[in-house]
Amino acid sequence: MGSSGDKRPGRPRRLLALLCAALTGATACTNLPPPQLVTTTPSVTPSKPPNLTEVVVGIDTLHRGFNPHTLADQSALTTTLGALLLPSVHRPGPDGAPVLDRTIASSAQVVKAEPFTVSYTLRRDASWSDGAPIAAEDFDYLWQQMRTAPGVANAAGYRLISGVASRDSGKTVEVTFRKPYPGWRSLFTNLLPAHLLKDAPGGWVGAMEDSFPASGGPFTLKSVDVDRGEVILERNDRYWDQPAVLDRIVLRKSDHNGLVSALRSGNDQVSLLRPDQIAMESLNELGKTVSLTTVPRPTVVQLLLRPASARLADSRVRAAVAAAVDRDALITAGTGNGPSAQLRADAHVYAPSQSGYRPTMPAGIPGSGKPDLATVERLMVEAGYTQQAGAWMRNGQQLNLIIAAPADNEPYVTVAHQLQRQLAGASIPARVVTSVGDQLYGDMLSPVTPQPGVPVDSGVDIAVVPQVFGDDPATVLASNYGCWTETDSADSTSIPAGRPNPASFCDRALQPVIDGALTGSMPLADALPGIEAALWQQAISIPLFQLSDTLVARPEVTGVTAGPPLAGPFVGASDWKRVATERTSSSSPPPPTPTPTK
Numbered sequence: 001m002g003s004s005g006d007k008r009p010g011r012p013r014r015l016l017a018l019l020c021a022a023l024t025g026a027t028a029c030t031n032l033p034p035p036q037l038v039t040t041t042p043s044v045t046p047s048k049p050p051n052l053t054e055v056v057v058g059i060d061t062l063h064r065g066f067n068p069h070t071l072a073d074q075s076a077l078t079t080t081l082g083a084l085l086l087p088s089v090h091r092p093g094p095d096g097a098p099v100l101d102r103t104i105a106s107s108a109q110v111v112k113a114e115p116f117t118v119s120y121t122l123r124r125d126a127s128w129s130d131g132a133p134i135a136a137e138d139f140d141y142l143w144q145q146m147r148t149a150p151g152v153a154n155a156a157g158y159r160l161i162s163g164v165a166s167r168d169s170g171k172t173v174e175v176t177f178r179k180p181y182p183g184w185r186s187l188f189t190n191l192l193p194a195h196l197l198k199d200a201p202g203g204w205v206g207a208m209e210d211s212f213p214a215s216g217g218p219f220t221l222k223s224v225d226v227d228r229g230e231v232i233l234e235r236n237d238r239y240w241d242q243p244a245v246l247d248r249i250v251l252r253k254s255d256h257n258g259l260v261s262a263l264r265s266g267n268d269q270v271s272l273l274r275p276d277q278i279a280m281e282s283l284n285e286l287g288k289t290v291s292l293t294t295v296p297r298p299t300v301v302q303l304l305l306r307p308a309s310a311r312l313a314d315s316r317v318r319a320a321v322a323a324a325v326d327r328d329a330l331i332t333a334g335t336g337n338g339p340s341a342q343l344r345a346d347a348h349v350y351a352p353s354q355s356g357y358r359p360t361m362p363a364g365i366p367g368s369g370k371p372d373l374a375t376v377e378r379l380m381v382e383a384g385y386t387q388q389a390g391a392w393m394r395n396g397q398q399l400n401l402i403i404a405a406p407a408d409n410e411p412y413v414t415v416a417h418q419l420q421r422q423l424a425g426a427s428i429p430a431r432v433v434t435s436v437g438d439q440l441y442g443d444m445l446s447p448v449t450p451q452p453g454v455p456v457d458s459g460v461d462i463a464v465v466p467q468v469f470g471d472d473p474a475t476v477l478a479s480n481y482g483c484w485t486e487t488d489s490a491d492s493t494s495i496p497a498g499r500p501n502p503a504s505f506c507d508r509a510l511q512p513v514i515d516g517a518l519t520g521s522m523p524l525a526d527a528l529p530g531i532e533a534a535l536w537q538q539a540i541s542i543p544l545f546q547l548s549d550t551l552v553a554r555p556e557v558t559g560v561t562a563g564p565p566l567a568g569p570f571v572g573a574s575d576w577k578r579v580a581t582e583r584t585s586s587s588s589p590p591p592p593t594p595t596p597t598k
Contacts, residue, residue: 050266054250055249059254060153071153071441072438080570083573085221088188088191090188091567096354115177116179120174127216135169137166151445152473157183161176182474196214218243219236220235230251230253249576266556273337273549278336280550290553294548294550299467301345305539307501307505321364321401322539331544334414353566360528366379367542387427401431401465403433403460403461405432406437446501477518556578
């Protein structure tokens with residue numbers, strides 16, 4: 001095809017361009033103005049409007065197990081879910097003292113001194129999310145489990161109960177005690193739906209492994225995905241009292257870097273995490289865009305030197321093991337020099353953040369500071385050991401210890417391995433074993449004993465586990481250091497023989513004082529000095545530090561506070577409100593259109 005036949009549309013424009021270039025007057029080509037120049041301002045795509053009915057909360061841990069009454073399931077998330085999903089007759093007030101929750105009960109009072117009897121009147125409209133009423137059977141179920149199940153937290157008060165009676169179709173509950181119990185307001189928190197759990201396979205533990213069967217609070221549990229790290233809570237449509245402001249709260253797990261990034265971008269509006277020093281520095285770099293608050297948990301990380309162990313039955317050996325401990329290094333390893341490092345626990349019955357806490361650890365005792373190898377040697381020799389080829393031997397047997405910690409649960413596993421290295425430095429070899437909660441706190445730390453008060457050696461010498469604190473210190477004392485007998489109940493056959501405290505500690509000389517503090521016949525302030533001194537002298541427990549979280553909140557969520565002492569920030573989450581801010585408002589004007597320039 002010849003060039004004369006070229007009909008391409010670009011040809012006339014090229015000829016016109018050549019003609020224009022040949023002309024000296026620019027006006028001859030005014031029908032083709034010069035191309036417009038646009039500034040380099042990037043185009044901005046308006047972000048998706050924020051959902052003001054939803055708050056995303058970043059968390060750094062998410063494990064299975066949500067029973068708030070078991071030692072195995074103690075976590076910030078379990079406390080959170082309990083506050084939002086489970087009814088409690090009393091909740092901590094602003095000063096930590098229990099206050100009647102009138103969304104559940106209209107009254108709770110002592111109605112008889114002999115026998116000591118408390119009557120609860122429940123609201124008639126209080127019900128579980130499946131429509132079943134919150135009633136006396138829920139009280140009875142919790143009582144039965146707390147007095148018989150292994151590995152429960154602070155059960156001494158429940159073991160004083162002799163009966164739970166139902167009146168008025170279950171809406172009046174009369175609880176009778178064998179002895180007076182001044183701490184009765186600490187009972188019947190986080191009630192569980194008995195009608196769903198009592199006949200469920202593994203109901204006490206299994207039914208709450210990865211879910212809640214029903215809700216009796218302002219929110220319900222829509223879904224739990226442990227693998228993805230996400231928990232979704234939605235407003236409980238059956239809730240009978242003031243409904244929650246938010247439609248949904250999403251709990252989303254990430255590592256510390258991811259949480260800081262999500263807070264910076266606004267993808268997370270709130271975060272609750274246990275930061276180390278590095279994470280705290282990153283949080284502080286967020287500046288005034290967030291608020292930071294330390295929230296102590298109701299748990300202290302401790303070392304239990306168990307006298308039920310054949311190897312640690314001698315108090316001199318326990319003291320020698322304590323003398324080999326570098327307590328400061330254990331605290332550093334467990335806290336990462338984060339906020340928990342400021343909550344060193346130097347007492348057994350009060351947590352550092354509690355009102356009334358006073359350090360009771362005597363200066364210079366084994367386990368109070370740096371390792372003292374000379375004291376280790378002296379005490380081991382007094383206990384009949386000799387050092388041979390770098391090992392401690394007695395009756396032809398080398399001293400080898402087993403340290404137990406809950407599996408995949410920090411900081412307990414980290415502390416256990418650090419302790420193992422420290423003991424090796426004192427020629428005391430140890431092996432760390434980790435186990436899931438029900439096996440650890442049931443079979444290993446609370447074995448059934450053939451005779452009351454005579455524990456079976458389960459093979460665990462040292463346990464790195466939590467101690468749970470509450471609003472009644474006398475109950476904490478009796479639950480963690482009191483003796484266990486079948487006579488703790490009017491129906492002695494219903495309690496398995498010997499469900500000891502995790503330390504398997506029982507001192508018959510101290511028991512009358514502990515009982516007096518629990519029942520009010522002796523003021524706790526009078527009982528505590530001698531008990532604390534005895535516990536330190538016998539080297540039963542080495543408390544380390546109180547766990548704490550850092551609550552981070554962006555300004556678009558209002559009403560977020562640390563909450564009452566030991567209760568956590570989610571107690572008030574039904575009043576949280578998300579508001580539009582200048583940065584996230586969907587009503588903000590769109591970015592300006594770039595202006596053309598010549």
